[in-house]
Amino acid sequence: MDQNPTLESSEKNVHFAGKYFEEIEEISESDNYFIPVLKELGKEVDLKNSKVLDVGCGTGLFIKHILDVGCTQCFGVDGHTDFADLAIKRGYKEVKQVEDLNVDKIPFHDDTFDVIVCKDVFEHLLNPTHTVSEIKRVLKPGGVFLLHVPNHFPLSARVKFLFTNDIDTFSFFKNESRWTFPHIRFYEFNDTLKxxxxxxxxxxxxxxxxxxxxxxxSRFGFMKGVVKSITNMYPNQFAAGFTLLVRKGGL
Structure with a gap:
C-alpha cells in the first residue's frame, strides 16, 4: 500500500480544486443566479465606465453580466490560471495569478479599481482578513466592494443538520467527505459586517x-416582498448567503 498518497496535479489546490470550475462551467449562463445582485450593483455605480476587479474570478461565468453591460476594464485574480482563457473569452481584459490569497499581495497598485467583486471565496480562506486588507488597498477611496459568502446554517439548514450531522447543508459538494470539504470557514452576518x-x-x-x-x-414568486423583509430583519436565520455591498471610506 502507498504510505504517502499524493494528489493529482489538477487537485493540488486544496481549497478549490480545478474540477469544481469544470462543474461550474456546466451551468448555463441563463441560470446564473448572481445576475440580480449585479443588476443591483449597477444601480449604484456606472459599470460600463468602471475599472472592475473580480477576486477569485475562476472562469468568469458569474460576473459576465458586468461585461454584458459594456464594461471593458474588467480584470481577474485567481490561483487557477488554467481557466483564465475562459474568463478572457468572456471579456476579461487580464487575469493574474495569486499563489495564495491568504498571504500574497493582489498584484495591482494601490487605489486602482472602482469596483471589486469577491463571490464565494472567503469560505475557502484560512486568513480572510489579509484578503480584505488587500482588497481595500487596491480599491479607490469611495470605490465599492461586493462580497458574497454562503450561510450554511439558516434555520432550515439547522433542522437538516440535526438529522444528518452534515455541515454541507445545501449540498454544495455532494461527493466530498469532511476530510476534503472545500469550505473551511463559516460566516455570521453581524460579524462579517463588523x-x-x-x-x-x-x-x-x-x-x-x-x-x-x-x-x-421562498418558492412562490409573489412572496418576494415578504421574503425580502424577513431576510433583511433576520439574515442569519433566513439567508442562504450574505451579500454585502460596501463602500471604502476616504473620499
Whole structure:
C-alpha cells in the first residue's frame, strides 16, 4: 500500500480544486443566479465606465453580466490560471495569478479599481482578513466592494443538520467527505459586517435577500416582498448567503 498518497496535479489546490470550475462551467449562463445582485450593483455605480476587479474570478461565468453591460476594464485574480482563457473569452481584459490569497499581495497598485467583486471565496480562506486588507488597498477611496459568502446554517439548514450531522447543508459538494470539504470557514452576518467596518468600509446595501431561504414561502414568486423583509430583519436565520455591498471610506 502507498504510505504517502499524493494528489493529482489538477487537485493540488486544496481549497478549490480545478474540477469544481469544470462543474461550474456546466451551468448555463441563463441560470446564473448572481445576475440580480449585479443588476443591483449597477444601480449604484456606472459599470460600463468602471475599472472592475473580480477576486477569485475562476472562469468568469458569474460576473459576465458586468461585461454584458459594456464594461471593458474588467480584470481577474485567481490561483487557477488554467481557466483564465475562459474568463478572457468572456471579456476579461487580464487575469493574474495569486499563489495564495491568504498571504500574497493582489498584484495591482494601490487605489486602482472602482469596483471589486469577491463571490464565494472567503469560505475557502484560512486568513480572510489579509484578503480584505488587500482588497481595500487596491480599491479607490469611495470605490465599492461586493462580497458574497454562503450561510450554511439558516434555520432550515439547522433542522437538516440535526438529522444528518452534515455541515454541507445545501449540498454544495455532494461527493466530498469532511476530510476534503472545500469550505473551511463559516460566516455570521453581524460579524462579517463588523470586520468590514474595521477596515473602513461602510454598508451601502444588504443584498442577502436575493438568497432568502424560508421554507415554503421562498418558492412562490409573489412572496418576494415578504421574503425580502424577513431576510433583511433576520439574515442569519433566513439567508442562504450574505451579500454585502460596501463602500471604502476616504473620499
Amino acid at each position: 470586520v468590514l467596518e474595521k477596515f473602513n468600509f461602510s454598508l451601502v446595501k444588504d443584498l442577502s435577500y436575493h438568497f432568502g431561504s424560508i421554507p415554503f414561502i
